Amino acid sequence: MPRFLPTLFPTAASDPVLHRVRPALEFAFFNALTWQIAVGTPMVLFAQRLGASPFAVGLAYGFLYLLMPVQVLATSLLPRLGFKRLTLGGWRTRSFFLLVPIGLAAFQPAPGNPWLVGALVASVFFFCLFRSIGVAALTSWIYALVPPAVRGRYFASEQFSGGVASAATLICSAALFAALPFYPAILLQYLIALTGSTLSYFILKKLPDVPGPVSLDIRKIVFDSTRHLFASGAFRRYLWLSAVWMLLTTPLPPFAAFYLKSAVGVTAGAIMTLEVVRYMAMGFGAWFIRHHIDRLGTKACFQAALGSLAAVLVYWCVYLQSGFGGFPGLCLAYGLFGFSAVCWLVASAEYLPRVVPDAERPLMVPLYGAATYLIGGLGPVLWGPLLKGGAGISTRSFGLFFASELVATALLAVLLMRRLNWSHAISSPSPA
Numbered sequence: 001m002p003r004f005l006p007t008l009f010p011t012a013a014s015d016p017v018l019h020r021v022r023p024a025l026e027f028a029f030f031n032a033l034t035w036q037i038a039v040g041t042p043m044v045l046f047a048q049r050l051g052a053s054p055f056a057v058g059l060a061y062g063f064l065y066l067l068m069p070v071q072v073l074a075t076s077l078l079p080r081l082g083f084k085r086l087t088l089g090g091w092r093t094r095s096f097f098l099l100v101p102i103g104l105a106a107f108q109p110a111p112g113n114p115w116l117v118g119a120l121v122a123s124v125f126f127f128c129l130f131r132s133i134g135v136a137a138l139t140s141w142i143y144a145l146v147p148p149a150v151r152g153r154y155f156a157s158e159q160f161s162g163g164v165a166s167a168a169t170l171i172c173s174a175a176l177f178a179a180l181p182f183y184p185a186i187l188l189q190y191l192i193a194l195t196g197s198t199l200s201y202f203i204l205k206k207l208p209d210v211p212g213p214v215s216l217d218i219r220k221i222v223f224d225s226t227r228h229l230f231a232s233g234a235f236r237r238y239l240w241l242s243a244v245w246m247l248l249t250t251p252l253p254p255f256a257a258f259y260l261k262s263a264v265g266v267t268a269g270a271i272m273t274l275e276v277v278r279y280m281a282m283g284f285g286a287w288f289i290r291h292h293i294d295r296l297g298t299k300a301c302f303q304a305a306l307g308s309l310a311a312v313l314v315y316w317c318v319y320l321q322s323g324f325g326g327f328p329g330l331c332l333a334y335g336l337f338g339f340s341a342v343c344w345l346v347a348s349a350e351y352l353p354r355v356v357p358d359a360e361r362p363l364m365v366p367l368y369g370a371a372t373y374l375i376g377g378l379g380p381v382l383w384g385p386l387l388k389g390g391a392g393i394s395t396r397s398f399g400l401f402f403a404s405e406l407v408a409t410a411l412l413a414v415l416l417m418r419r420l421n422w423s424h425a426i427s428s429p430s431p432a
């Protein structure tokens with residue numbers, strides 16, 4: 001472990017520049033313990049066990065995205081609270097709503113009672129609500145702390161530490177599902193989520209604050225947000241292309257897990273294993289990008305993201321018809337999807353500051369996150385009723401879902417390569 005830590009978290013010797021924001025990378029690690037369970041596959045499997053419909057599962061999974069517009073309004077608190085206090089307040093409050101699923105799992109209720117599903121969905125709603133309030137300041141805070149020359153390396157490092165934690169969390173979840181009955185296993189997982197949320201809060205407190213905006217009232221927020229969303233320019237163009245990406249990718253994890261569990265009969269432990277593969281691929285991809293983004297550039301990362309996603313969609317179309325590849329094939333598809341996701345995340349974090357003036361960052365960065373996540377969250381909610389078939393998901397409808405996603409991905413690739421400005425050279429120094 002001591003030899004591994006310098007790779008996971010930078011030291012003064014391995015990377016003196018990123019070492020100054022090491023708590024932010026540690027936060028990414030421990031925060032992954034929370035969201036992987038609270039809004040990830042364990043939550044989907046818990047809802048399915050309680051008797052939730054595909055619509056309820058899609059709604060709960062989509063709250064993380066649907067509530068992101070709250071962060072735009074929450075930026076009005078920045079002049080009074082500052083970046084640090086606003087972030088910490090949101091992260092502290094969200095932790096309390098993990099007590100609801102902990103209580104449900106402790107009582108081990110029989111499935112089929114609507115109020116059980118309602119209680120779980122409501123707890124996810126409030127968890128995501130206060131997370132959105134906290135995240136209103138987080139990304140702009142990080143942009144202010146990380147020097148522009150190393151932002152690509154920082155965000156790749158952030159994805160790497162989060163990917164390692166995610167894989168470790170999911171391995172633990174799969175082991176718990178394999179070793180214990182469902183309710184004791186899910187209870188322990190939510191206790192891990194609560195521990196991760198608590199630790200991530202105290203780690204965030206180590207980061208220094210930066211000056212917040214002097215004035216940012218609601219009227220200005222509404223007026224400027226409307227202008228940024230609809231006025232012609234590089235920001236609007238990039239925002240709406242990113243929103244399409246979110247709309248395409250957000251429904252895949254929850255509905256794939258739901259389909260494999262209800263229609264194919266894949267066990268909860270096996271589904272968690274697939275999620276482990278996905279996040280291990282994200283971790284490996286982030287590690288690779290961290291060492292090569294300065295040479296490859298942002299455009300290559302976007303191309304890798306779109307190409308990998310297209311390959312995943314083609315595989316699912318074939319798998320639904322014939323079961324081709326079986327479980328090893330699913331592992332490969334999940335791994336490619338994880339690699340695709342991390343390529344997009346790092347490229348997006350590197351490209352966004354190019355179209356956001358520094359003076360307008362406190363509003364435009366949350367606005368970008370809110371708009372793209374909101375549209376992404378509509379995916380699970382809108383597709384849920386369309387995919388319903390009997391007690392689960394219709395195989396025919398799921399096939400049409402993947403076919404339409406493949407066509408949309410091809411169109412997105414053409415637009416992204418033609419419409420974005422690739423003339424900006426990345427000036428980051430080579431990683432240490």
